[in-house]
Structures are given as C-alpha cells and as structure tokens.
Amino acid sequence: MTTTALRAPAFPDAVITEAVRWTEQNGPLDDASALRTAASRNADGHSRIVERARQLGERMGLQAELARGRQWAPWVLLALVALVVIAGLGLAGQVVGGSDRHINVIVALVSLLGLHALTLALWLVGLWLPAGTFGTASLGWLWLSLTARVAGGQRGQAPLLVRAATGLLTRARLLPWAFGLVSHGIWALSFAVVLAAMLFALAFRSYTLSWETTILEPAFFVRVVQALGWLPAQLGFPVPDAATVQSAVPGAAAQRTWALWLTGCIAVYGLLPRLALVLLSAAVCRHRRPALQPDWQAPYYRKLLSRFAALAPPAIVDADPGREHLTAPTGLSASEQHDGLFVVGFELPPDLPWPPAGLSASTAQVQRIDGSAPARRALLDQLAQVHPRTVLLVCHAASSPDRGTERFLREVLTHCGECRLWLTDAPNAAATQRWRDWLRDAELAHVVASDRLDAVLQEGSATA
Template identity: 60%
Template sequence: MAHPSSFQDATLTEAVRLIEEAGPLEDSQALREAAGADPGAAGRIAQRARILAGRTGLVAELAGARAWAPWVLLGLVALIVIAGLSLAGNVLGGGERRINVVVALASLLGLHLLTLLLWLIGLLVSPGSFNASFGWIWIALTARVAGGRQGQVPVLLRATTRLLAQARLLPWALGFVSHAIWALSFAVVIAAMLFALAFRNYALNWETTILDPDFFVQGVQWLGRLPAWLGFPVPDAQAVRSPLAAASGQRAWALWLTGCIVVYGLLPRAAFALLCAAVWRMRRQALAPDLSLPYYRKLIARFDALTPPNIVDADPGQSPHLAPQHLPSADATETLMAIGFELPDELPWPPAALDMRGARAMRIDGSAAAMRQLQGTLARLRPRRVLVGCHAGSSPDRGTERFLREVLALCSDCRLWLFGTADDEARRRWHTWLGDAGLDGIHAGDALEPMLHDWT
C-alpha cells in the first residue's frame, strides 16, 4: 500500500473530493474496506479514495497522464532546442557575417528577463500568474494529450494544481520546469554561437542614429562587470568607439557577448532551477489533503461510526476508554446545536427555551440515514456548543456512547440534558455510565436553564 502522504494518493483523494462536489458517490463498500485497512484517518481516507478512483477511472487516467508526461516534456524540449538554434542563426546574421551586439543581446535576453521578472513577482501573488510559463504549458499539454477535455483528466489537473497551491509549491514546481527549459535553451544558443564564432569570421559592432557613443561605452563596461569575474574580457573604450575593430577587438566583442548570455541568461535560470528543486524537497511532505475541511471531517466521523464500540459494562480487567476527541475552539463557529437523540414520541423537541436562543435543532432516531445527515450538518456548521437531549428514564447503551463520541469529535463543547419522567436512581445511572464510558467530561443535568446560562 502506498504511503498516505504520497503525491499520487493526495491527487486521487483531492480528485475524488472534487467529483463529489457535484454529488456523493455510493461508497458503502469502499468505506468498510478502508475502515479496516489503516488505523489512521489520513490512511483510511486515502484508501477510500483509491477504491473510488479505481471505480471511476481516475487511476487509469492518472497512469496515462504520468506515462505521457515525459514524452510531452521531451517534445517541448525539442521545440525549444530548435527555437534556440534558429535564434542563434538569426543573431549570427545568416550570410552577412555581421552581428549588431546590441540587437543580439536584446533579442537573446529580453523575453528571458521579462518572464523571469514575472515569475519573481508571481511568488508574491496568486498562482494564476504562472499560466504562461513553460511549466504550465507542459502540464496543460500533458492533460490535453492524455485525455483532452473528456474523462477525468481535467479533474486530475485541478486536483494537482490545488494541492500544489495549498502546499505553496505551485510556483516552485512549475518554475523548475520553466527554468530548466530556459537553461537548456541558453546552453544550446551558447554552444551554437561558440561553434560559429570559432570557425567563421564575423564582424561585431553597434549602430545608432541618435545615441552618443559614450552611452555604449558605459553600457558595455557596466554589463561586462559580472562576466569579467568569470574571466570574460570587456572591450575597452577605444574598441567600442571604433566602427571596425581589429581582430583582437572582435575577439573581445564576441567573448563579451557570450559572457553576458552566460551570466545574465544561463546562470540565473540554472540557479533558480536548483532553488526550485530544493524548495520542492523541503515542502513536498505538505502535499496532503486538508483534513480540516468539512468534507474530510464528515468522512472521519463516518469512519468513527464504523469503529467497533467499546464495551461499557463494568469490567475490572478492561483497559481504559480512549479520551474523546473535540473540535478545536479556533476551528468552531458560534453556533448552538440542539439534538434530540432517540426520544419517545410524546416528548416534544426542541423546547421553547432553545428556540428563543436561536438554536439549530435536529431530532435523531438513531438510524444510519439520520446519523449521516447529522454528521454532514455538524461537519458543515462546526458548532462550538451542542446540547444533546436524552430521555432520563431510558438506559444508555453502546449506541449512545458511539453517538456522543461522534458528536464530540465535531464540536467544541457538548452537554447532556436528561429530561422527561425519571427517578433519581435513573439519573444516577446516567452519571455512573458516563464515567464508566470515559465520557465524564460531558456535563449532564436535568435542568435546562442552568446548563444554558454560561453559553448565552
């Protein structure tokens, strides 16, 4: 079994969630299989998603997309190499053997610097800023080739981008592909230029109509500072001003142009590609579904409902009950829920006092359908306060314990109101049972107003 936090499992889990936004899938068998497959909530949810993904075709389409991805990337790289060679040919002037270094530098570095600046700005803004990068083009082409607009591939694409954005990895993942392709393109351009400059004679110069020659002298000196650190020569002022430099001056021009492409083109892209790879390695563990969402909280409650109940009869040799889970107060809303659980027909619900306080009321008969409806409502509302009403004359059982634990997992504070006709012995039986079941943290009482006093 794959690890629950693997990127493939996370993608399938998120894709199933997106599909179920349009309506829940029939998952009773998948739920039972997943409940016994992994003791953790994340593992159970991932196993359920794998089962449903296999049934809906998501697994097959994801495998197809992963098989196509390297071929699409290879095709994209081939196009970039051809474009790089074409650009190098244009820069080298074709049959004229003349190179305008200013035009050459602008054509080779202009688009690169613009897209790099947009990527850097995009690190601070929304993920939509990366839709024009090579990385986004690659992932979009892979989705189109693998499944087009049919099937589940668009859902897988949405799930992938959502997970990357949630883990703050979308710009880094797409940026790695984009920077790597740019670096490869510059490597091809530099290799083609060096080969041509090594075995052919070119005349490198600059031309202007309105600019002063000192502007070019200063520009060449300023741009050549960083390449000079790597040993690339910088043409002196006389060579820059001379319209036809000597052979030594032409060599300095050629190496200066090559050094500018290396320092301002190849090296930044290679460095950012390495940085993106390092960020991916550090943050990839965050590529997991957000289990705090109502959708996943509802699934967790449904799995808990399938867990075999603990024996609540007194048994000196029995291990202690697990402490009930609560919804953190920071994740809860200021909602008051009033739930009547397995009440006799003659007991009205909700009481007028709860209606006056604006409580959201539900009456549960204990059936599976009613429990699923309640779990969905609690997961959606995330109430801070839940008042459970039970008939004081009834006897608590394992079903009551399981119900209370499910409610506790989806709220911050749960209280038990024992009402209806009952003697003191019956009420003491409830309090004793709460302690034996490990639920003594639930405040229970038979007077409604005192129980609601510090809630209002």
C-alpha cells in the first residue's frame, strides 16, 4: 500500500466529507461536475472522495461556515473561561469575603469541590459508557454548541457540521477526551484563580477557621480532617491534629494550620487532578488523531469508490501469452495487392457518426462492424477477395485494445498490403499513446496509429 493511500485527510476535510454524507442521507446531490473534477485528480480513491466533498461543500457553503466557526471558537472559549473564572471568584468570595471573617472549613471545602467532584465523576463514568451519555453536560459540549450557534445562527449549516465532527470524534473514540480537554482546562484555570484569590485574602487578612455541627460527634470531624489531609501531607501541607480539631478556640498557629490544610485540599483534590487530566486528554487526542477520518468501508463510500472506478480509463488487457511465438505480419507483396483504400469501423460506439467526415470520395469500401465473430469473419472473407493495398482501421481511442483486437489486426494484415489505425474521438494524448504502446508491445510497431486522419494517411504513405 502506498503512502498516499495511507494518508488521512485533514480534520476539516474529514468534517466536510462527513457533512456531505449526512446531507445525502436525504437524497443524492447533483454531483456530475464534482465527480468529474475529483476523478481527474491523480490520487487514490479516498482522496477523490474528499475532493468531491470539497466541491459540493463549496456549493453548499460548508467551508465558509466552518471557517467562521474556527474564527469564533477562541472568542467563545475565552468568554466561557471568563464566566467560569467569575463564578470561581464568587465562590472564593463567599468563603473568605464574609463580614465576620469566619470560615467553616467543611462548608468551604464542599462549596469549592462539590460541583467539581460531581462533573469529574460523570466524566470518568462516561469513559466506560456509550458515547454521548454525559457529553452534553460537559463544558466542552457547551463550548462547541455556543460556537456553532454564534457562527452559523439557527438556519445555517452549523448543526450539520457539529453532527459530522462529533461523529468523527465518536468513531475515533475521542469524544470524551476532546470535550474533556476543554472542560479540564477551564476547571484548572478556575481553581488556579480561586487558589490565588484565597491565598491573597488569607495572607493579608485575619480569619477564624473552624467547623460546626449539631448532630455529629467531634471524633467524626477528626477522622474526616485527617483522611482528607493525608494526600496533601505527602506534598508538604500540614494536617491539624486531634487537639487542634477539637479545640473550641484555636490559637494563631492552629489557624495557620487550618488555612494551609484547606488550601492543600483544594490544590490536591481540585487543581492537580484537572491539570493531570488536561495532559492525559492532550496525549490521547494526539495519539488517536490519525483515526479522525470517515469510515471508508461504509456502503456510502464504497458506492462512491465504484462510481470513480467506472469513470477511470479502462486498462489494456494483458497481452496474449503466446504472442512471443508469433512473427509480425508483413502484409501482401506488391504483386498481390490491388489499389484502393478499405475503411473499417471496428467496435465503435453507437452514437459515433458513420461514415467519418474527411474521407476521400475515391474510397473503395467503407464498412462498420460490431466486433462479433460472424462480422469479423465476413469482413476477412471480403478482404481475402479484394486484397486492398491499404486498410484504414477506425477505432475508438478511449476504448482499450485487447487480445481480440490484436488477433483481428493480425488477420487483417494477412489480406492487405498495410494497415493503419485512425484513433477517433481521442479524449487526450495519453489515450493515443496507450494504443501506440500496445502496438509496440504486440510487436506491431510498424502499424501507423494517429488520432488525426490526415496524419495517419500521410505517415502511412511515407512508410509505404
């Protein structure tokens, strides 16, 4: 397999290709021009499908709307980050902004980590559940939806592009990781701002930190504080001992321990997990990025590949294995020939005009055969009786010569002085060269072939 065949389309091209596929679920598009343009490219079948989608996407305005979405995405993300940061500052203000300078450490911890813990648990569960189970509850999905709404409005193609993009991410098993990369990044930034605000307030204001309860035993809070403080303690944060927790009026040193314990819990259970998941999500996205391409084995794409194959020029059939044992026919000697030109149209398309324009009025015979065995036999019998000096064989240049064509040409050469090939209706120079290469490989290089009638007659006369 070639490197070109293995090359995956860029993600924007893959999104456009999938968007066109979803559009054609409701009925095929008029793609005659796009199909011809894509088929003319010297590329593999998958690249031609992508090129066809580009052509159709331009007509539908998909590329323009995708470009608008990419322009708006950073601004929407910035606005979303600003909202989350403001919300984080609001939570921090509720913790340290009270007029009585009193902080209930347990309430503060639950306020700052509660929603974070819930969304993180939903994201982790979503990794093992079918795609999209909790996707719409993430900040990543909110960012994508807002970007689509701002860039395309309600009547644009944005919903189609979103569906195509999320479909590609789902197929590559990247949907939770891509949305998670955005969500974890926003949460990490929010916790960084909250920690900065708390540390500033705790550093330059005096607060009283404690816990309160009506029905719980003090021993319960001792166990909770020590359990939550174990992991931060591994990073150097202090943990209040039982005496400090149970003290009704803790001293200044105890207040400092409480403040650092609260800060350590927020950093270890809030900021650090989100930072780690940002790095993990980025690594997974980078690793699975090559899988962000359409499912080429889907019936829709297999049908397109078949349509491109039908447009491809037919390949020359392998030469007859016994050909090397044949000698190149030289034609009849001058004494056996009769003057005259015998024109034969061989396996021409039904819609091709006949007889061809430009032939001399002195042409002795003009015939057209369909290539069937009886028609060939009848023509060869007629040539055997006439023995013309020249046979002009008119063939369709876009068609492919095969073993049957070679055998017929050899048999014609045994009943005439020379045979020339007029390759009519040639689409390009490559088609004519394909026939010449075939004549050379069939050891019939002395047969003149051209896509111009005047040229083939002049060259043939010069050769003769």
